Amino acid sequence: MITTPAPSHAAAARQWFLARADLGALIDGLRDSGRRVIGPTIRENAIVYDEIQSAADLPAGWRDEQAAGRYRLERRADERVFGYTVGPTSWKRFTFPPNLPIASAHRTGSFGFEQPTPDAPPVAFLGVRACEIAALEIQDRVFLGGQFTDEDFRARRAAAFIVAVQCTTSSSTCFCTSMGTGPEVHGGYDILMTEIDEGFVVHAGSPEGAAIVAKLPTRRPSHAEAGAAVDNVESVRTQMGEPLPMAGINERLKLQLDHPRWAMVADRCVECGNCTMSCPTCFCTSVVERSDMEGRRSTTERQWDSCFDVAFAKVAGGDFRSRPRDRYRQWLTHKFSTWFDQFGSSGCVGCGRCITWCPVAIDVREELAAIAPPIAPVIRPVAVEPVAASPGSYSIARVATIRPETEDTSTLTLTDVDPAFLAGRPGQFVMIALPAFPAVPISISRFRANGIDLTIRAVGPTSTALTNLHPGAKVGLRGPLGTFWPVEEAYGRHAVVVAGGVGLSPLHGLVDALVANHDRFESVSLFYGSRTPEDQLFRDDLAAWSTGKAIDVAITVDRAGPEWKGRVGVVTTLFDMISWDCTKVTAFVVGPERMMQASVQGLISKGVPADRICVSMERHMECGIGLCGHCQMGGRFVCKDGPVFRLNELGDLFNREGI
Amino acid sequence: MATTGRTARPRVAVAKFASCDGCQLTILDLEDELLEIVSRFDIVEFPEATSRRSPGPYDIVFVEGSISAPEHIDQIKELRKQARVLVTIGACATAGGIQALRNWADHDAYRAAVYAHPEWIESLATATPVAEHVKVDAELRGCPIDPGQLTELLTAVLVGRRPQIRDEAVCRECKRKGIVCLVVASGEACMGPVTTSGCNALCPTYDRGCYGCFGPRANANAKSWSAGLLKSGRPPEEVRRIFAGFTGYAEPFRSVITELGKAKG
Ligand SMILES: Cc1cc2nc3c(=O)[nH]c(=O)nc-3n(C[C@H](O)[C@H](O)[C@H](O)COP(=O)(O)OP(=O)(O)OC[C@H]3O[C@@H](n4cnc5c(N)ncnc54)[C@H](O)[C@@H]3O)c2cc1C
Ligand code: SF4
Ligand code: SF4
Ligand code: SF4
Ligand code: SF4
Ligand code: SF4
Ligand code: FES
Numbered sequence: 069m070i071t072t073p074a075p076s077h078a079a080a081a082r083q084w085f086l087a088r089a090d091l092g093a094l095i096d097g098l099r100d101s102g103r104r105v106i107g108p109t110i111r112e113n114a115i116v117y118d119e120i121q122s123a124a125d126l127p128a129g130w131r132d133e134q135a136a137g138r139y140r141l142e143r144r145a146d147e148r149v150f151g152y153t154v155g156p157t158s159w160k161r162f163t164f165p166p167n168l169p170i171a172s173a174h175r176t177g178s179f180g181f182e183q184p185t186p187d188a189p190p191v192a193f194l195g196v197r198a199c200e201i202a203a204l205e206i207q208d209r210v211f212l213g214g215q216f217t218d219e220d221f222r223a224r225r226a227a228a229f230i231v232a233v234q235c236t237t238s239s240s241t242c243f244c245t246s247m248g249t250g251p252e253v254h255g256g257y258d259i260l261m262t263e264i265d266e267g268f269v270v271h272a273g274s275p276e277g278a279a280i281v282a283k284l285p286t287r288r289p290s291h292a293e294a295g296a297a298v299d300n301v302e303s304v305r306t307q308m309g310e311p312l313p314m315a316g317i318n319e320r321l322k323l324q325l326d327h328p329r330w331a332m333v334a335d336r337c338v339e340c341g342n343c344t345m346s347c348p349t350c351f352c353t354s355v356v357e358r359s360d361m362e363g364r365r366s367t368t369e370r371q372w373d374s375c376f377d378v379a380f381a382k383v384a385g386g387d388f389r390s391r392p393r394d395r396y397r398q399w400l401t402h403k404f405s406t407w408f409d410q411f412g413s414s415g416c417v418g419c420g421r422c423i424t425w426c427p428v429a430i431d432v433r434e435e436l437a438a439i440a441p442p443i444a445p446v447i448r449p450v451a452v453e454p455v456a457a458s459p460g461s462y463s464i465a466r467v468a469t470i471r472p473e474t475e476d477t478s479t480l481t482l483t484d485v486d487p488a489f490l491a492g493r494p495g496q497f498v499m500i501a502l503p504a505f506p507a508v509p510i511s512i513s514r515f516r517a518n519g520i521d522l523t524i525r526a527v528g529p530t531s532t533a534l535t536n537l538h539p540g541a542k543v544g545l546r547g548p549l550g551t552f553w554p555v556e557e558a559y560g561r562h563a564v565v566v567a568g569g570v571g572l573s574p575l576h577g578l579v580d581a582l583v584a585n586h587d588r589f590e591s592v593s594l595f596y597g598s599r600t601p602e603d604q605l606f607r608d609d610l611a612a613w614s615t616g617k618a619i620d621v622a623i624t625v626d627r628a629g630p631e632w633k634g635r636v637g638v639v640t641t642l643f644d645m646i647s648w649d650c651t652k653v654t655a656f657v658v659g660p661e662r663m664m665q666a667s668v669q670g671l672i673s674k675g676v677p678a679d680r681i682c683v684s685m686e687r688h689m690e691c692g693i694g695l696c697g698h699c700q701m702g703g704r705f706v707c708k709d710g711p712v713f714r715l716n717e718l719g720d721l722f723n724r725e726g727i
Numbered sequence: 728m729a730t731t732g733r734t735a736r737p738r739v740a741v742a743k744f745a746s747c748d749g750c751q752l753t754i755l756d757l758e759d760e761l762l763e764i765v766s767r768f769d770i771v772e773f774p775e776a777t778s779r780r781s782p783g784p785y786d787i788v789f790v791e792g793s794i795s796a797p798e799h800i801d802q803i804k805e806l807r808k809q810a811r812v813l814v815t816i817g818a819c820a821t822a823g824g825i826q827a828l829r830n831w832a833d834h835d836a837y838r839a840a841v842y843a844h845p846e847w848i849e850s851l852a853t854a855t856p857v858a859e860h861v862k863v864d865a866e867l868r869g870c871p872i873d874p875g876q877l878t879e880l881l882t883a884v885l886v887g888r889r890p891q892i893r894d895e896a897v898c899r900e901c902k903r904k905g906i907v908c909l910v911v912a913s914g915e916a917c918m919g920p921v922t923t924s925g926c927n928a929l930c931p932t933y934d935r936g937c938y939g940c941f942g943p944r945a946n947a948n949a950k951s952w953s954a955g956l957l958k959s960g961r962p963p964e965e966v967r968r969i970f971a972g973f974t975g976y977a978e979p980f981r982s983v984i985t986e987l988g989k990a991k992g
Contacts, residue, residue: 112907166903345902363886
């Protein structure tokens with residue numbers, strides 16, 4: 069669960085009211101308890117975290133206006149002290165310093181390495197936001213949650229007293245509600261404050277916090293004041309709007325490692341690393357050795373580094389992330405995907421710093437939406453209930469005609485079929501059986517007024533027996549089964565059909581539907597490749613489509629004799645004819661696995677979105693209805709979740725060896 | 728090749744072409760380290776500090792300045808032959824320096840405007856970085872160079888390790904120092920995102936955008952950065968000037984300048 073629960077008015081227990089004029093008493097109290105106070109203060113045109121001496125250092129009456137690549141301070145209409153969101157510095161600077169000596173070594177007389185003992189005097193962080201508490205908790209998991217720990221961080225974290233502040237305003241770059249981290253603070257603080265018009269509603273979250281609060285000039289808040297505090301925070305939630313669809317983002321990103329958008333965003337990214345440096349959870353570092361000229365004494369300093377560094381993943385033999393797109397992908401997939409695997413949560417808390425402080429205004433939210441959009445629901449057959457669904461029960465049909473297509477492939481036209489088959493949709497299949505032969509899945513290649521066509525290649529016993537039938541013979545049918553081509557989703561777009569060899573058979577019915585409705589599409593085209601001219605299916609139909617105006621047909625063969633006048637080459641060589649805006653293409657691809665892989669790659673690299681590429685998968689099937697387990701592909705049953713899939717539903721499963 | 732023995736001090740020469748001597752002065756300004764450097768290195772040639780001259784070969788030759796006059800070409804080739812390790816120092820030697828701006832201009836007109844008797848001045852039509860003429864083993868960037876990087880290089884030579892000179896954006900140094908980004912928070916122009924670090928974000932520390940004096944870092948996405956500056960509302964001519972600083976002749980800054988020049992004409 070990633071979305072934060074809505075706030076409740078009930079948690080009013082043990083709250084106090086502190087007038088704004090008395091805020092100084094809190095700072096004094098923290099200082100008197102021996103703590104250095106780090107809090108918000110204005111420096112260099114921004115609200116940064118730095119040492120605070122008194123309430124006068126705080127940014128009363130200021131707010132920040134933030135957008136991608138832009139930060140400006142503005143005067144507020146009131147004197148609120150915490151009326152801004154998050155600035156360029158995060159608390160990481162104090163829990164995990166940018167430069168830290170971690171060792172020294174010497175070989176003068178003796179030889180040795182020394183490690184400095186962590187030096188972390190007591191400190192109070194004033195004004196820690198919900199997203200920042202979440203970031204500190206992520207740091208806890210990163211640095212202290214595993215087998216090896218960062219003792220310097222442990223000391224600094226333990227020395228930090230947390231005065232949290234609930235946000236009563238948000239920036240356009242904030243998305244804590246999407247990441248489930250804010251704006252409400254749910255724990256992890258010593259003192260919690262919520263600013264209202266007259267002052268602060270205060271609550272202690274630890275005995276140390278209670279001790280400080282006890283010395284403040286507080287009173288019990290009125291009912292109205294307590295209510296205003298909750299409402300102010302809740303209004304921020306409304307201000308931020310609908311949360312982004314983050315469900316499954318870990319897996320969604322993993323399915324998109326080859327998305328063309330990585331290269332597009334890398335063209336804009338200047339690889340400055342400001343995003344990772346500003347991010348409150350990024351933890352990458354490098355060490356720098358410094359020594360005297362003889363190399364007898366040296367110190368080792370740890371420095372913040374970034375995966376955007378050109379040398380970050382270099383080894384003697386080369387660079388694992390040599391291209392900018394590799395480095396951008398490392399950043400985004402680490403924050404939103406692989407971090408879950410390593411540390412059990414997202415690496416992003418939604419603070420928006422990487423968006424504001426990116427000098428070329430790259431917004432991770434836009435990149436995520438483009439690269440890993442929420443997965444569309446599986447296409448399911450709607451209208452038609454299959455007949456004779458259970459294995460063993462068959463609906464009888466009669467062979468009307470049988471026409472040879474190629475040497476080993478014939479098309480059977482079946483009549484006297486149950487009306488359910490006529491109402492089937494292109495892309496669906498039937499299980500067809502003859503007595504004494506196991507049933508086999510065959511796509512419906514054509515829907516006729518009173519029957520259906522099945523185009524069958526004789527590859528084994530059942531298929532051979534079927535292609536050897538004579539008109540008048542009877543067969544057993546179950547279906548129509550499986551998902552179908554989402555024709556309507558391509559309305560207004562360029563519909564592109566890519567077929568290889570007998571793969572044209574499950575696409576024939578689709579082409580019929582595209583041709584019949586051609587004016588609903590921006591354009592309709594068919595790319596068809598077969599091994600030789602003799603291997604082409606449906607030659608009469610191809611000729612008719614080619615001469616008509618409804619569809620552009622391009623045909624190629626892998627090899628041909630001198631009498632062949634058309635193009636020679638694999639089907640992907642036809643893609644150089646594509647001149648449209650590929651983001652507006654919906655593609656339908658069927659053929660041998662290798663051909664599908666090459667075609668899909670070609671389409672993706674031209675910019676066709678993965679959720680707009682539909683493929684039909686072939687798997688061994690026995691039952692056709694999700695009961696026998698034969699056709700599984702990862703978590704999918706090809707018979708009932710497919711055979712037609714959108715590529716983004718399959719992601720890594722598509723053409724993966726051994727699945 | 729004659730090399731010095733293990734115990735002998737490495738022989739070091741400093742050579743100068745077209746430059747202001749600022750980088751050599753950086754060496755002299757290394758007050759704390761200078762004595763130690765002199766005791767560990769045999770500095771046999773140093774025009775700015777001594778008139779002593781001694782022939783090669785040398786273990787290390789530091790070259791300051793760009794190749795801007797006809798005789799420079801033979802001189803740098805000869806120096807290369809005499810040098811075991813040749814290190815270019817400063818924006819002039821590594822990128823052509825501020826003089827390289829003339830590479831886009833009409834050279835004769837430029838010369839006539841600058842000198843009273845242009846016919847007495849012999850200079851090449853271009854000012855080019857040393858690496859365009861001979862192989863360079865290491866570079867110290869900047870105008871002038873950073874004393875810390877210089878000592879690091881000398882130390883690395885003595886200790887026998889790789890000098891820890893990073894190639895990262897100036898922005899990284901800003902962020903480590905906690906400097907608020909001038910571009911984002913104040914709308915200033917800054918070359919930091921495409922410029923290699925080493926100065927410890929000197930200019931941003933003093934509230935000025937980076938001038939790019941350390942030059943482009945490897946794979947700098949200068950195209951995107953110039954697009955970003957244009958998008959902020961700056962006219963092409965201004966963006967061209969921002970790129971055309973001390974290291975404008977180094978790729979990929981050079982292409983951006985040429986491109987923006989075309990846009991103007
Ligand atoms: C959704 C779907 C639609 C299909 N549409 C068509 C079509 O329109 N035209 C066509 O000619 N073929 C189609 N096939 C392939 C067809 O089902 C097989 O070629 C057929 O099952 C072979 O059976 P057989 O007894 O003749 O040969 P066998 O000797 O049994 O097998 C030959 C090859 O087919 C495989 N196979 C065997 N039984 C099955 C089975 N039940 N399911 C899948 N593969 C099997 C075997 O592993 C072997 O590689 C489709 C397959 C699927 C999954
Ligand atoms: S801040 Fe922006 S430009 Fe810089 S590395 Fe990050 S995404 Fe790229
Ligand atoms: S990835 Fe960006 S939004 Fe997320 S925590 Fe880091 S800086 Fe904040
Ligand atoms: S995003 Fe990059 S810099 Fe940040 S923690 Fe991950 S690998 Fe490190
Ligand atoms: S992300 Fe949420 S918690 Fe963080 S500053 Fe913005 S509104 Fe506040
Ligand atoms: S001021 Fe310049 S160098 Fe510093 S972070 Fe901003 S763009 Fe980078
Ligand atoms: S064919 Fe039986 S589960 Fe899919």
